[in-house]
Amino acid sequence: MLHGKKGFERIVWAFKNVLNQSLTWLFCDLGPASQDDESRPIKGLHPQLLESAPxxxxxxxxxxxxxxxxxxxxxxxxxxxxxxxxxxxxxxxxxxxxxxxxxxxxxxxxxxxxxxxxxxxxxxxxxxxxxxxxxxxxxxxxxxxxxxx
Structure with a gap:
């Protein structure tokens, strides 16, 4: 993308007007359960882990x-x-x-x-x-x- 192009201006607008506050995201870690929790990529973002039950x-x-x-x-x-x-x-x-x-x-x-x-x-x-x-x-x-x- 180049500065001044329509797509670039849309991204700039989104960052200024929409993505200017903290958002909550929902992720599902599909990695194997045996993997060390500290080595998972999402661990660095300090996620809040919730168990889902019906x-x-x-x-x-x-x-x-x-x-x-x-x-x-x-x-x-x-x-x-x-x-x-x-x-x-x-x-x-x-x-x-x-x-x-x-x-x-x-x-x-x-x-x-x-x-x-x-x-x-x-x-x-x-x-x-x-x-x-x-x-x-x-x-x-x-x-x-x-x-x-």
Whole structure:
């Protein structure tokens, strides 16, 4: 890059206006665990090491729309988009732990218009919602895979 060129001026602007304060960065060290901690390159920057663990929420008696026939190749595109949107909304309600998705919900329709999408039939199941902040470790992912198998 040369002084006076457009790209150089953008970098100068970024350093003056954006990168003028301390920022927090998220790194994942993929080096072998047996390596000495003092010899790692990031150690010189005095990182704050945090362990990442999931936050679990157990949900009992959740109305679940069927996932097997959510979409099909014979379905019109408009209906397919509507079903996928309804499923995304249901997933958001599960993530929030909303009582609108439980079997015993009897809220007045004037207070909440939401209802679980009823494509063909709904099942009642118990769910576990996992929320994560940071990187998910490969060991945890492998354990989940083996558990599901």
């Amino acid at each position: 936050a679990q929420a157990k949900l009992k008696g959740v109305l679940t729309p069927p996932l097997q026939e959510l979409v099909s190749s014979q379905m019109p595109e408009a209906e397919m988009q509507e079903r996928c949107g309804a499923m995304a909304e249901w997933i958001a309600m599960v993530q929030l732990g909303s009582p609108r998705i439980s079997t015993g919900d009897s809220v007045d329709s004037y207070l909440s218009r939401y209802s679980v999408p009823d494509f063909d039939k709904n099942d009642t199941v118990d769910l576990v919602s996992l929320k994560w902040r940071g990187f998910i470790s490969s060991a945890w992912t492998m354990q989940l895979f083996l558990t599901l198998m």
